[in-house]
Amino acid sequence: MMKVAVIGGGISGLCTSYYLIKAGVQVELYEPHKPTRENDKEVPFGASYVNAGYLTPSHIIPLSSPSLFASGLKMMFQRKSPFYIKPRLSANLMKWGLNFAKYSNNKHVDYAIPEIAQINLYSKALFQEILSSNEIGDFQYRDRGLLMMYKTKEVGEEELEVSHRATEFGIKSEQLNHEALKKIEPNIHASVMGAVRYYSDVSTNPIEFMSKMWTYLMAHQNFSLVEHKVTAIDLNGTEVKLHTDSGEGHSYDKVAITTGAQANHLLKSAGDSILLEAGKGYAIQTSKSDHIKFPALLLESKVAVSPFEDRIRFSGTMELSGINHNINNLRVSAIAESAEQYYQGLSIADFKLQEARCGLRPLSPDGLPYIGASKDPRVVVNTGGAMMGWSIGPAAGKMTTAVLVEQKSEISLSPFALNRF
Numbered sequence: 152m153m154k155v156a157v158i159g160g161g162i163s164g165l166c167t168s169y170y171l172i173k174a175g176v177q178v179e180l181y182e183p184h185k186p187t188r189e190n191d192k193e194v195p196f197g198a199s200y201v202n203a204g205y206l207t208p209s210h211i212i213p214l215s216s217p218s219l220f221a222s223g224l225k226m227m228f229q230r231k232s233p234f235y236i237k238p239r240l241s242a243n244l245m246k247w248g249l250n251f252a253k254y255s256n257n258k259h260v261d262y263a264i265p266e267i268a269q270i271n272l273y274s275k276a277l278f279q280e281i282l283s284s285n286e287i288g289d290f291q292y293r294d295r296g297l298l299m300m301y302k303t304k305e306v307g308e309e310e311l312e313v314s315h316r317a318t319e320f321g322i323k324s325e326q327l328n329h330e331a332l333k334k335i336e337p338n339i340h341a342s343v344m345g346a347v348r349y350y351s352d353v354s355t356n357p358i359e360f361m362s363k364m365w366t367y368l369m370a371h372q373n374f375s376l377v378e379h380k381v382t383a384i385d386l387n388g389t390e391v392k393l394h395t396d397s398g399e400g401h402s403y404d405k406v407a408i409t410t411g412a413q414a415n416h417l418l419k420s421a422g423d424s425i426l427l428e429a430g431k432g433y434a435i436q437t438s439k440s441d442h443i444k445f446p447a448l449l450l451e452s453k454v455a456v457s458p459f460e461d462r463i464r465f466s467g468t469m470e471l472s473g474i475n476h477n478i479n480n481l482r483v484s485a486i487a488e489s490a491e492q493y494y495q496g497l498s499i500a501d502f503k504l505q506e507a508r509c510g511l512r513p514l515s516p517d518g519l520p521y522i523g524a525s526k527d528p529r530v531v532v533n534t535g536g537a538m539m540g541w542s543i544g545p546a547a548g549k550m551t552t553a554v555l556v557e558q559k560s561e562i563s564l565s566p567f568a569l570n571r572f
């Protein structure tokens with residue numbers, strides 16, 4: 152039986168493990184920070200726990216696009232803006248930035264849109280398959296769509312244009328003016344002009360899904376957890392050997408790196424590297440209220456609003472400040488202030504801001520994920536999901552499995568190759 156080590160227990164690692172055990176592979180997953188309690192009400196740190204939980208076929212525009220590049224340039228050094236780059240001397244950041252600028256053009260956007268739409272729609276179908284199989288049990292899968300709410304005509308027109316492009320892929324949407332929006336979301340602020348409602352998008356609860364996936368995997372005889380951090384990958388022998396913070400680890404036929412924004416460190420120890428930066432985002436949670444009914448993205452401030460069964464989550468910001476989990480209170484309060492300006496009577500208590508958590512989005516410079524073999528085919532990478540890393544979790548996991556077991560992937564892997572830059 153083939154033996155594979157999966158390194159990193161976020162959505163990428165859990166979904167890769169899920170499909171590997173289905174393919175009859177023996178899996179050992181390395182993750183030093185597995186949440187200790189099932190159905191944990193506390194939000195752990197890490198992108199796969201703090202995200203907004205949207206499955207986003209509507210997000211067809213890559214991060215590297217002329218409009219995001221232009222607005223990013225205006226905002227990037229403002230300490231309270233939704234996009235921020237911490238000035239620092241880093242050759243990796245410089246190289247990443249140059250490539251980001253290079254790919255922020257319409258030709259690349261035209262190339263990337265069908266790839267992004269395809270992997271998102273494929274992944275949505277896989278989420279549905281996991282739900283209907285009942286293997287991990289029931290989980291929140293609300294397909295009431297997503298409201299892209301705006302306050303200015305210019306932003307509304309920009310989103311409408313995106314929605315027209317999305318119809319090519321069967322992604323349905325509708326523009327709602329203030330009055331129509333108020334009928335379904337009665338507490339919107341008078342200053343909100345309207346919304347584009349995407350019917351394709353689904354809202355899930357990340358903590359619930361992660362917890363149920365962990366329980367399913369832990370009960371499987373082909374799966375075991377090693378609660379250690381991997382420090383290096385050793386390719387010198389016939390087998391792949393891992394070194395961990397507790398000393399030498401075990402040996403495997405193959406290895407999958409699913410450590411999110413931290414993938415490069417291990418990949419370098421295996422003689423390869425990718426262009427990857429961490430895009431930090433924050434999440435604040437309040438208790439459940441009937442004040443907000445629909446999942447929404449507040450377009451001007453880029454804040455995501457996620458009503459779950461038992462709580463409401465506000466998340467946002469894209470902060471390029473390296474690999475760390477430091478909380479910037481100024482940016483956390485900016486998320487709360489923005490949300491309060493879109494909903495009448497919404498007030499987020501200060502103590503909720505103190506409980507804010509953060510996670511690192513793994514960002515490639517062209518806005519497409521990395522899924523494929525490294526220079527040594529025994530080491531396979533699955534990262535770079537950026538703002539859609541949650542949505543594409545099952546697809547990326549299944550595609551990574553196809554590479555590891557040397558079977559044909561159901562969708563093309565070539566746009567996601569590691570050596571494309």
Ligand SMILES: Cc1cc2nc3c(=O)[nH]c(=O)nc-3n(C[C@H](O)[C@H](O)[C@H](O)COP(=O)(O)OP(=O)(O)OC[C@H]3O[C@@H](n4cnc5c(N)ncnc54)[C@H](O)[C@@H]3O)c2cc1C
Nearest residue numbers: 159161162163199202203204205381411432539540541542
């Ligand atoms: C605020 C916010 C909102 C978001 N909203 C959405 C959304 O609505 N929809 C969407 O699709 N995406 C969203 N995203 C993006 C999405 O959450 C991420 O792209 C995705 O979770 C990345 O998953 P991952 O498994 O690759 O990485 P992670 O979740 O970061 O997991 C990596 C894991 O690897 C472990 N690890 C790291 N190094 C090692 C090592 N050396 N050895 C062993 N283990 C290691 C870490 O402990 C961690 O658990 C959002 C992100 C943020 C921050």
